[in-house]
Amino acid sequence: MPDDEIKALVEEAFSILPNAVGLNNHMGSAITEDTRSLEDVLEVLKEKNAFFIDSVTTEKSQGRALAAEKGVPFFSRNVFLDGTTDVETVKANLRKAAEIALRDGKALAIGHVGPEGGDVTVQAIEALIPELQQAGITFVTAGDLVE
Numbered sequence: 001m002p003d004d005e006i007k008a009l010v011e012e013a014f015s016i017l018p019n020a021v022g023l024n025n026h027m028g029s030a031i032t033e034d035t036r037s038l039e040d041v042l043e044v045l046k047e048k049n050a051f052f053i054d055s056v057t058t059e060k061s062q063g064r065a066l067a068a069e070k071g072v073p074f075f076s077r078n079v080f081l082d083g084t085t086d087v088e089t090v091k092a093n094l095r096k097a098a099e100i101a102l103r104d105g106k107a108l109a110i111g112h113v114g115p116e117g118g119d120v121t122v123q124a125i126e127a128l129i130p131e132l133q134q135a136g137i138t139f140v141t142a143g144d145l146v147e
Contacts, residue, residue, distance in 0.1 A: 024053035082117025090124035
């Protein structure tokens with residue numbers, strides 16, 4: 001896809017969700033490995049003072065290096081929560097994120113909305129809020145992690 005088309009798609013996404021403060025590559029292994037295409041995305045994010053979350057769908061991602069080069073706040077997810085309809089699996093993944101947060105001071109856990117796991121993820125989060133808060137976990141949005 002040409003550079004101008006990539007940038008137009010990212011601009012369109014922000015016009016659909018005007019309150020968005022960042023984006024991630026939900027199923028974007030190919031684009032995170034493609035320096036030219038990812039640079040286009042990051043240029044739009046830079047203009048919008050938005051951040052980029054790498055879903056870590058490939059070990060060959062160029063996201064961290066390019067975001068640093070462009071001056072775009074970057075996060076790499078620590079834990080993927082769902083993709084399952086099993087609440088106990090999502091709870092285990094939430095607990096894994098909590099362990100990382102307690103060890104490192106923060107953790108970024110991502111998941112689906114809708115039928116791919118969103119409803120199950122909401123159930124798991126609601127069930128574990130008291131337990132995780134008791135352990136010292138504070139829930140924040142990804143945007144709150146921007147330093």
